[in-house]
Amino acid sequence: ILCVPQDFDFFYFVQQWPASYCDSRHSCCYPTTGKPAEDFSIHGLWPNYNDGKWPSNCDPKNYFDQSEVSDLVRRMQKDWPTLACPSGDGLKFWGHEWDKHGTCTNLDQHTYFQTALDLKKKANLLQILQNAGIRPGKFYSLESIKQAIEEGVGYAPFIECNVDSSGNHQLLQVYLCVDTSSSNFIQCPVFPHGRCGSRIKFPSLSEQLNSRDEF
Numbered sequence: 001i002l003c004v005p006q007d008f009d010f011f012y013f014v015q016q017w018p019a020s021y022c023d024s025r026h027s028c029c030y031p032t033t034g035k036p037a038e039d040f041s042i043h044g045l046w047p048n049y050n051d052g053k054w055p056s057n058c059d060p061k062n063y064f065d066q067s068e069v070s071d072l073v074r075r076m077q078k079d080w081p082t083l084a085c086p087s088g089d090g091l092k093f094w095g096h097e098w099d100k101h102g103t104c105t106n107l108d109q110h111t112y113f114q115t116a117l118d119l120k121k122k123a124n125l126l127q128i129l130q131n132a133g134i135r136p137g138k139f140y141s142l143e144s145i146k147q148a149i150e151e152g153v154g155y156a157p158f159i160e161c162n163v164d165s166s167g168n169h170q171l172l173q174v175y176l177c178v179d180t181s182s183s184n185f186i187q188c189p190v191f192p193h194g195r196c197g198s199r200i201k202f203p204s205l206s207e208q209l210n211s212r213d214e215f
């Protein structure tokens with residue numbers, strides 16, 4: 001397969017917190033392959049430019065082909081589950097991420113997905129937060145969460161928040177930056193925009209399940 005060479009400055013490696021994705025205005029659904037763990041999960045590995053812009057859908061002919069990642073599917077089901085409705089097995093989500101973002105990298109499909117899975121292992125956010133005494137089910141200052149991740153990963157993250165049904169700001173996604181070799185975390189050249197409160201909720205999925213019928 002001939003690939004069009006792509007040009008970009010760095011990657012955002014974006015992880016989502018399932019309890020916040022679910023406790024929001026849009027609905028969420030379990031993947032058909034099983035209930036997600038109480039852990040961060042991968043949203044995507046997104047090439048970006050230093051000016052904040054980004055390329056997308058760079059090679060429409062380079063279709064996502066699940067046979068290229070068959071040896072990774074078990075790990076993807078665990079670490080990159082789809083939470084959108086209706087319930088899916090993940091292929092649609094992964095295909096979307098490949099088509100929109102992956103085709104703008106210089107990675108082949110197998111390397112793209114493997115790289116993201118390996119980055120999640122390198123930046124074990126739940127462990128890092130736990131080490132700092134930050135656990136699901138409570139409120140924390142935005143600064144304490146950012147500081148814990150900066151100490152654990154080596155670089156400051158960007159935290160994206162959403163708002164729960166009671167109006168609390170809560171941790172939705174964590175952005176880390178990665179160099180173009182896709183192996184090292186780096187200081188972010190530019191941060192996305194969006195507000196969090198100074199005190200944010202780090203919700204627990206299990207508590208939410210107890211208090212909700214749907215999901």
Ligand code: 5GP
Nearest residue numbers: 012044046047048052053054055100101192
């Ligand atoms: P939202 O509007 O929900 O923030 O983002 C929608 C989608 O746009 C994301 O899932 C992602 O595909 C893309 N996107 C949003 N912000 C960024 C960004 O800063 N960099 C890149 N590369 N993609 C982004």
Ligand code: 5GP
Nearest residue numbers: 016021043044081082083084093096097100
């Ligand atoms: P983005 O364009 O924002 O990178 O990708 C979001 C797209 O993937 C949306 O169409 C969304 O419905 C779908 N999607 C499927 N599963 C998930 C999930 O678990 N999290 C997010 N953020 N989007 C998902």
Ligand code: 5GP
Nearest residue numbers: 142146157158159160161194195196197198
């Ligand atoms: P500063 O750039 O002065 O650190 O922060 C400016 C504003 O951005 C403040 O309101 C601060 O709370 C907010 N801020 C700082 N870090 C983050 C972050 O990681 N995510 C979000 N959403 N806001 C942040």
